[in-house]
Structures are given as structure tokens and as C-alpha cells.
Amino acid sequence: MIGVEWTKQWKRPRTLVTLGVLVGFTVVLTIALAATGPSHTERVGDIPLLIVPARSGFSVPVIALASTMKFFLPLAVAVLAGECVAGEASSGALRYALARSVSRSRYLLAKLVVALALAGTAVVIVSLSSVAVGALAFGWHPLTAIDGSASSVVHVVATRFGPGAALARLGVGTAYVAAGMTSVFAFAFLLSTLTTRPFVAVAGGVGLTIVSRVLNADYLPGVAVLNPYMPNNDVDLWQHFFQNPVQTDGMVHFLVLQIVYVAVFLSAAWWSFLRRDILT
Amino acid sequence: MIAIELTRQVRRARGWVTLAVMAGLALVVASVIALTRPTVPERLGDWGSVVTNTTGFTAPLIVVNALLLFFFPLAVAIFAGEPVAAEAEWGSLRYLLARPVARWRVLASKTAVAAIFSVAAIVVAVVASMALGLAAYGYRPLTVLDLQHTTPFHVAAATFSAPAALAGLGLTVAFVAATLASTFAFSLFLSTITIRPFSAVAGGVGLSLFSRALDNVPGLHALSGWLPVTDAGTTAWTGFFTVPAQVGAVGHALVVQGVYAAVLLGAAFLWFTRADVLA
Numbered sequence: 001m002i003g004v005e006w007t008k009q010w011k012r013p014r015t016l017v018t019l020g021v022l023v024g025f026t027v028v029l030t031i032a033l034a035a036t037g038p039s040h041t042e043r044v045g046d047i048p049l050l051i052v053p054a055r056s057g058f059s060v061p062v063i064a065l066a067s068t069m070k071f072f073l074p075l076a077v078a079v080l081a082g083e084c085v086a087g088e089a090s091s092g093a094l095r096y097a098l099a100r101s102v103s104r105s106r107y108l109l110a111k112l113v114v115a116l117a118l119a120g121t122a123v124v125i126v127s128l129s130s131v132a133v134g135a136l137a138f139g140w141h142p143l144t145a146i147d148g149s150a151s152s153v154v155h156v157v158a159t160r161f162g163p164g165a166a167l168a169r170l171g172v173g174t175a176y177v178a179a180g181m182t183s184v185f186a187f188a189f190l191l192s193t194l195t196t197r198p199f200v201a202v203a204g205g206v207g208l209t210i211v212s213r214v215l216n217a218d219y220l221p222g223v224a225v226l227n228p229y230m231p232n233n234d235v236d237l238w239q240h241f242f243q244n245p246v247q248t249d250g251m252v253h254f255l256v257l258q259i260v261y262v263a264v265f266l267s268a269a270w271w272s273f274l275r276r277d278i279l280t
Numbered sequence: 281m282i283a284i285e286l287t288r289q290v291r292r293a294r295g296w297v298t299l300a301v302m303a304g305l306a307l308v309v310a311s312v313i314a315l316t317r318p319t320v321p322e323r324l325g326d327w328g329s330v331v332t333n334t335t336g337f338t339a340p341l342i343v344v345n346a347l348l349l350f351f352f353p354l355a356v357a358i359f360a361g362e363p364v365a366a367e368a369e370w371g372s373l374r375y376l377l378a379r380p381v382a383r384w385r386v387l388a389s390k391t392a393v394a395a396i397f398s399v400a401a402i403v404v405a406v407v408a409s410m411a412l413g414l415a416a417y418g419y420r421p422l423t424v425l426d427l428q429h430t431t432p433f434h435v436a437a438a439t440f441s442a443p444a445a446l447a448g449l450g451l452t453v454a455f456v457a458a459t460l461a462s463t464f465a466f467s468l469f470l471s472t473i474t475i476r477p478f479s480a481v482a483g484g485v486g487l488s489l490f491s492r493a494l495d496n497v498p499g500l501h502a503l504s505g506w507l508p509v510t511d512a513g514t515t516a517w518t519g520f521f522t523v524p525a526q527v528g529a530v531g532h533a534l535v536v537q538g539v540y541a542a543v544l545l546g547a548a549f550l551w552f553t554r555a556d557v558l559a
Contacts, residue, residue, distance in 0.1 A: 032499040042498040053499070063498050071493035203482040210489060214350040220309060 050146035060134025078205025082188035173238035180235035186265035325515030339413030357484030361467035368475035462508035465544035
């Protein structure tokens with residue numbers, strides 16, 4: 001089942017276009033960074049980390065992850081998760097797929113595993129392609145990150161990461177971002193089993209991250225109480241891996257929160273899909 | 281034509297619900313500030329800063345600042361994305377066009393009414409929060425700290441008399457409405473090409489999100505000035521509340537909005553006057 005589904009999804013233009021756009025984004029980003037000049041400093045995230053892109057290829061994955069994690073990656077993940085069942089329903093193929101002598105649960109599991117693998121690929125491919133493009137453009141040099149929160153005009157707190165250390169921290173950071181996408185994934189997957197229109201499932205998945213971000217004390221005063229329970233607000237904490245010492249506050253909380261959201265959304269998806277009257 | 285369309289839309293619950301939600305959100309934000317943070321300065325946009333609750337004018341400013349990120353674009357996308365696509369969805373669009381009225385006039389009247397409702401969404405939020413603010417703190421002068429020019433040795437602050445603050449607020453509403461023109465025009469364009477209101481609304485909100493996401497990509501700063509929805513563009517109204525007023529960014533933002541609105545509205549009219557309407 002999983003093998004069949006895997007081959008099928010890779011043959012769909014949607015998968016290739018989604019992944020291709022993410023790779024294209026990292027290439028465009030690198031060109032833009034190269035065009036801004038050799039001594040230009042970029043501020044990354046809320047800490048902020050100050051990085052000079054032209055000095056190390058590893059600056060590109062850091063900037064690429066930071067600039068895709070809030071919208072482009074959730075969008076890609078929602079496309080890959082939201083389309084998998086609703087896409088079949090909208091093309092009228094779902095009822096024939098379910099007419100095979102395979103239980104609905106197994107069918108949904110195959111869909112889930114493949115969509116999850118593709119969504120994971122989407123996150124990883126951003127890091128991988130930006131490491132590759134970054135190394136080509138700016139070289140395989142150690143990455144120096146200045147900790148903007150601890151630095152002042154008279155005292156600069158900078159940490160230097162050798163290529164190995166930079167890669168390792170990037171790996172952990174990518175895994176953290178991927179974990180942070182799972183709530184979006186699960187919600188889009190749930191919607192995908194409920195609707196026959198893929199667009200609704202995709203928009204709903206993106207909508208979850210947006211609602212999570214908008215219900216934020218920075219924009220709407222008074223919603224600070226809700227912040228610790230929002231599914232997608234703390235996805236940027238991976239940037240602390242590039243501080244020294246690493247501040248892991250809030251990361252475990254965020255990961256547990258993801259598990260809770262995923263458990264709720266996926267059980268709802270199973271519950272509804274096993275019972276729903278499939279008409280298309 | 282406009283009057284007919286206006287009557288139709290006024291009778292639908294959707295418009296009233298959207299406006300009520302905007303007013304409700306504004307009241308919630310204003311009350312939360314009044315109850316929990318009576319004297320904490322709230323940051324507005326990139327540099328301005330208002331000391332809360334010394335005058336009734338702070339509440340509407342904070343509300344505008346809070347809602348323009350997502351809720352204003354959402355309301356505008358609902359009003360602009362629905363009218364044509366909803367007719368198509370009900371299957372009444374072809375009967376509407378069967379009347380001896382030019383298609384561009386049908387679209388023009390729908391555009392005008394959608395624009396009236398969109399502006400109303402902003403006005404309702406501002407008026408509701410200002411009413412609450414004035415009732416609680418009175419019609420008093422507004423003091424704005426200018427964080428951009430404040431140093432440890434010098435606090436840059438400007439005080440506006442109540443009528444001046446009211447005028448500034450009026451300009452702010454007009455400018456914020458203008459920054460939503462690209463979102464409006466894009467939703468309207470989508471509304472003419474799809475038969476699903478949801479797609480048109482989501483597309484309009486999507487444009488503003490997509491544009492902001494691109495705006496925040498490090499390295500793509502060169503692009504920022506020309507995107508339809510940017511942080512700098514949508515918060516340029518804080519320049520009305522400095523002395524002297526900083527209106528350079530305002531002019532640029534209006535030009536960018538004008539270009540996007542003209543192109544997208546042009547595309548909507550071009551498409552709608554030629555489309556083969558089947559629904």
C-alpha cells in the first residue's frame with residue numbers, strides 16, 4: 001500500500017512543483033544575499049542572530065529556514081498534507097480506491113505515511129539545498145554568529161562554529177522545525193479527510209499557523225494567556241542552537257504541544273474517515 | 281445600479297456579521313488594554329509609541345495597529361471576494377447578466393458597494409474603540425512618544441490637541457483603507473474568475489500573507505518597496521503622529537497600492553466583460 005502510494009505521489013506534478021519551488025527559493029535567496037555585498041550583516045529572528053552571509057556558506061541555511069518557517073514551509077506542508085485524501089475525492093477516485101479489498105484504516109495509514117515523508121522531505125530539502133548552494137556561493141567556512149541579545153556596542157558576543165558543528169546544529173534545528181510543522185500537517189490532513197476540495201484543506205492548514213500567529217500578544221493585546229498553547233508560535237526557537245550556551249527554554253514544551261495537537265487532529269481524522277459516507 | 285446592489289447587500293446577514301465582528305474585536309482589544317495595562321506605553325508600528333489611557337484617542341490607534349495585520353485584510357477580502365463569486369455559486373450570475381445592463385456596469389456597481397463595506401469595516405472598528413475610549417478617558421490631547429528620535433538624554437514626544445488627534449485619526453483611517461486596495465483588487469479579480477467565494481476570500485488574504493512573508497525574507501530587502509503588503513507600508517500612518525509629520529513613506533505606499541489596484545481591477549474588468557459565464 002505504502003509503496004504504491006509513494007510511487008503515485010512522486011509522479012504527481014504537485015509534489016515536484018512544491019519541492020522545486022522550495023529549492024528555487026533557496027537559490028534566489030543565495031543570489032540576493034550575494035548581490036547585497038560582501039560585508040552586509042543580516043539580522044535573523046527575534047534573538048537576533050547577526051550573521052555576515054558572505055563569510056560562510058552555512059549562513060544560507062540559517063537564513064533560509066528562518067524565512068520559510070513562518071509561511072512558505074507551512075504552506076508547502078499544508079499542500080502536501082491537505083491534498084492527499086481530498087485530491088482523490090475531488091477527482092472522484094476516492095470511492096474506487098476504497099472499493100479495493102483494503103481496510104479504510106490501512107488506506108488512510110498509507111496516505112498518512114507518504115504525506116508525512118513528503119512533508120519531511122520539504123523541510124529537509126530547504127536545509128540541504130541551501131547548504132549546497134550556500135557552500136558553492138560562499139564557501140565551506142566556519143560560521144560566526146553574533147548573539148544580538150547578549151551583545152552591546154562595547155562588547156560583542158560571537159560564537160564560531162566549525163563546518164562540522166554548524167552542520168550538526170543545523171541538523172538539529174531542521175529536525176526541530178520539521179517537528180514544529182507536524183501540527184499544521186495533522187490539521188491539513190484532518191481537513192483533507194473531511195472535505196472534497198483540496199484547496200479548503202490547504203487553506204485551513206495555513207490558516208492554523210496564521211491564527212496561531214495572530215493570537216499573539218505582540219499584535220493583539222490581552223491574548224498573552226493563550227500564547228503557550230498556540231500550535232505554531234515557538235517554531236523559531238531552533239535559532240537558540242546558534243547561541244552559546246544554547247538556551248533550550250520552551251523547546252520541550254513546544255514539542256509536547258505538537259504531540260498533543262497531532263494526537264487530537266489525527267484521531268479526529270481517523271474517527272471521521274472510518275465512518276464517513278464517501279460519495280465521491 | 282449601485283443603489284440596487286447596495287440594497288441587496290445590506291439585506292444579507294454576512295455583511296452585518298463581518299462588521300459586527302470587527303466592532304466586537306475592537307471593543308475587546310480596547311477593553312483589555314483599559315483593564316489590564318492602564319499606564320503601559322503601547323508600541324505602534326515601527327517607531328511611534330502612545331501612552332495608553334490618558335485620552336480616548338489611544339484606543340482606536342492601538343486597535344488599528346492590532347487589526348491591520350490580519351483582520352482588516354480578512355474583512356476586505358470577504359467583501360471584495362464574495363459578491364461576484366457568490367452569485368456564480370448560487371447560479372444567479374447568468375440571470376443577473378441577462379438584464380439589459382452592460383457587464384462592466386454590473387461589476388462597477390458590485391465593486392463600489394464592496395468598497396463601501398470594506399471602508400465601513402475599518403470605520404466601525406475605529407469608531408467603536410474611540411467611543412469606548414472617549415467614554416472612559418475623555419476628549420483630551422494625545423501625547424505620542426517618538427521612539428525613533430528618543431535617546432537616553434532626550435525624550436522626543438509630541439502632543440496633539442484633541443481636534444488635531446481626531447484629524448490624524450481620520451487620515452489614518454483613509455490611509456489604512458488605501459493600503460488594503462491591493463488586497464481588495466486581488467480578491468475582486470479572483471471573485472470574477474472562480475465560482476467559489478471561499479477561494480476568492482482565501483486568495484485575497486493569501487496575497488497579503490504571501491507578500492508579508494516575502495517582505496520578511498532577509499536578503500530580499502530590495503523587493504520590499506514594491507510588494508503590495510509590507511510592514512513598512514502598512515504602518516506608514518504612524519508618520520501622521522510625529523512632529524514634523526513623516527509622509528514620505530505614505531506617498532510611496534499610495535503609489536504602490538495605486539499600481540496594484542489599477543492592474544488587478546483592470547484584469548478583473550477585462551476578464552469579466554469577456555468571460556463565458558456558465559453559472
